[in-house]
Amino acid sequence: MRIGELSRATGVPVPTIKYYLREGLLPQGELTSPNQASYGEPHVRRLRLIRALVEIAQVPVAQVKEILESLDSDAVPLHEQIGRAHRALTPRRKPTASDEAREAAAAQVTGVISSRGWSVEPEAPALTTLIETVAALRTLGQDNLVTFLDAYAEAVERFTELEIEAVSTNPTRDQLAESVVIGTILGETLISSLRLLAQESISANRWKKL
Amino acid sequence: MRIGELSRATGVPVPTIKYYLREGLLPQGELTSPNQASYGEPHVRRLRLIRALVEIAQVPVAQVKEILESLDSDAVPLHEQIGRAHRALTPRRKPTASDEAREAAAAQVTGVISSRGWSVEPEAPALTTLIETVAALRTLGQDNLVTFLDAYAEAVERFTELEIEAVSTNPTRDQLAESVVIGTILGETLISSLRLLAQESISANRWKKL
DNA sequence: CGTGATGGATAGTAGCAGTATCCATAAACG
DNA sequence: CGTTTATGGATACTGCTACTATCCATCACG
Incomplete structure (x- = not known):
């Protein structure tokens, strides 16, 4: 899946996806050549999650990033995850x-x-x-x-x-x-x-x- | 009460008060001379209300203005007041x-x-x-x-x-x-x-x- | 081979909520 | 009375956020 398809699959504009990539909200796609990357199902789900948090719950992008980071590292205890969500x-x-x-x-x-x-x-x-x-x-x-x-x-x-x-x-x-x-x-x-x-x-x- | 005292009474900086006056959130004080106005107890209460809505409930200033306007005009039915608060x-x-x-x-x-x-x-x-x-x-x-x-x-x-x-x-x-x-x-x-x-x-x- | 998308970088934008600055006048103090 | 300070009003500027827009050197596809 390339970025355009990711965009079509989620309804999020390409520049916005690029922005999330830059900010580290969305993990980089797998590079197939120096300037060509491919994205998968996890990216679609992640992107939907980001949008839900940003659009529906109005969570600031910076906080979303923190939350996603703590979700990604299973070293973070559940209690701390909740703490971040609360913050x-x-x-x-x-x-x-x-x-x-x-x-x-x-x-x-x-x-x-x-x-x-x-x-x-x-x-x-x-x-x-x-x-x-x-x-x-x-x-x-x-x-x-x-x-x-x-x-x-x-x-x-x-x-x-x-x-x-x-x-x-x-x-x-x-x-x-x-x-x-x-x-x-x-x-x-x-x-x-x-x-x-x-x-x-x-x-x-x-x-x-x- | 002049603007400085209003500021001291509420903890709101003078420039911010001026901003609220500009935006029409806070009614103008009574002019005692072309460039001198006096504010009263209602201003203090109003200002506290504004701050509570803006700081605690994070209501956008523009919405606060709408809400205050509908509170001021008793022509607006209660049901519509609630509608504005909901919006x-x-x-x-x-x-x-x-x-x-x-x-x-x-x-x-x-x-x-x-x-x-x-x-x-x-x-x-x-x-x-x-x-x-x-x-x-x-x-x-x-x-x-x-x-x-x-x-x-x-x-x-x-x-x-x-x-x-x-x-x-x-x-x-x-x-x-x-x-x-x-x-x-x-x-x-x-x-x-x-x-x-x-x-x-x-x-x-x-x-x-x- | 030509057209269009892509990755990556950099710059620009719009909206919001104040702040800052200026100035002419008024008030307060000595 | 003179000097310092505060005020009302206008205009301009700032910082932050969440995007958008532009560029360009590749790729990919027909």
């Missing part, structure tokens, strides 16, 4: 909230975490995001939303278990790793859109005349 | 999946929606995202994740009800509208980070040695 989903945040607000939010968040019995390392990127978010909601006068944090956590735990269940059906470690990463990232988009749909239909009934 | 959360997507894949995904998705008894208009931005995502998961060989779609929908519905509940405690229509918009958008970040934390702790126990 891909949680952009670096410079603290927005005031110190007191963050202090208070952190207290509530750690309270919820321990009451749910979760074990979370204090470095987890999602932790700072959650704290910042709670602090922001408070600052914006949306305390009523925050009071339900515990209930949210419970509901969220429920479908997270479902996901882990679904992903665990994979036989090999490599497939498991890939599933975990894809599930973590595309699952985010999946749940987010389900939420919006649920919201639309519940709110439609509730506030028809407002 | 802020679902970037324009050009179709990625093949026609057959999308067809199949659409069938499953509408199945889930009707089995849950949701009423969703076919134009809903989240609907196309969901369909694309399901199609992508299938194409990537992650059917096991997709088979749980119904169960996900149920779990998601549960906490969406919680959110609607929380938001409904607002007395006035204006406050309700603001809460709905903030809740929709920051709630996304909130749930997303809760999910990642749950994932981390559940998966840590499950795959310790992989």
